[in-house]
Amino acid sequence: MKCPHCLISFHEDEAVRNLTDDCDFFWTAQYQICPACKKIIVCLKGKSSFGVKKFLVYPKGISRAPLSQDVPDDFSQDYKEACLVINDSPKASAALSRRCLQNIIRGVAGVKKSDLNKEIEELLDTKSLPTRLADSVDAIRVLGNFAAHPIKSTNTGEIVDVEPGEAEWLLDVLEGLFDFYFVQPAELGRKRDQLNKKLADAGKPPIK
Numbered sequence: 001m002k003c004p005h006c007l008i009s010f011h012e013d014e015a016v017r018n019l020t021d022d023c024d025f026f027w028t029a030q031y032q033i034c035p036a037c038k039k040i041i042v043c044l045k046g047k048s049s050f051g052v053k054k055f056l057v058y059p060k061g062i063s064r065a066p067l068s069q070d071v072p073d074d075f076s077q078d079y080k081e082a083c084l085v086i087n088d089s090p091k092a093s094a095a096l097s098r099r100c101l102q103n104i105i106r107g108v109a110g111v112k113k114s115d116l117n118k119e120i121e122e123l124l125d126t127k128s129l130p131t132r133l134a135d136s137v138d139a140i141r142v143l144g145n146f147a148a149h150p151i152k153s154t155n156t157g158e159i160v161d162v163e164p165g166e167a168e169w170l171l172d173v174l175e176g177l178f179d180f181y182f183v184q185p186a187e188l189g190r191k192r193d194q195l196n197k198k199l200a201d202a203g204k205p206p207i208k
């Protein structure tokens with residue numbers, strides 16, 4: 001299994017505690033410490049003659065790859081909450097993600113229009129994004145059916161119905177945008193600083 005905290009795979013070896021019967025199930029609690037991050041994973045399992053139900057109790061949701069420190073809090077906060085609620089409410093998650101997307105487009109890409117649909121259009125027109133990332137941003141409009149649900153575009157934080165897979169897709173695209181706008185430039189900056197230090201030590205002029 002994959003640890004829902006750190007996403008590292010390990011051999012499943014859960015301990016079981018019997019709880020009790022209710023009118024539907026026989027309930028057990030299953031738990032295991034992740035060998036990698038040393039955090040506990042707790043599941044509640046209900047068994048009956050009709051089948052088995054399993055709920056992840058702790059952590060609350062399956063985390064995605066941890067976000068780099070290079071992503072500023074202003075932008076990462078909505079994303080983190082969108083990850084947290086996606087299992088319980090894909091609608092709420094998608095609303096947070098759309099708002100986050102709009103903040104990035106306005107605050108980082110510098111595109112400001114009356115609605116998200118037009119902002120995506122303008123962002124793509126600038127041809128500043130790598131093709132694959134641009135295509136996935138564009139797919140947000142198509143997958144979210146913005147034409148039929150204009151409120152998604154005009155009032156990004158509004159809770160409205162989502163298409164299957166839409167909430168996950170939004171998170172995937174946000175991750176790609178974070179990487180492009182924040183992580184890659186920061187990494188490149190750090191490498192350049194290292195190089196310039198070496199050049200300086202060798203008595204040579206720095207690169208820009």
Ligand SMILES: [Zn+2]
Nearest residue numbers: 003006034037
């Ligand atoms: Zn772990």
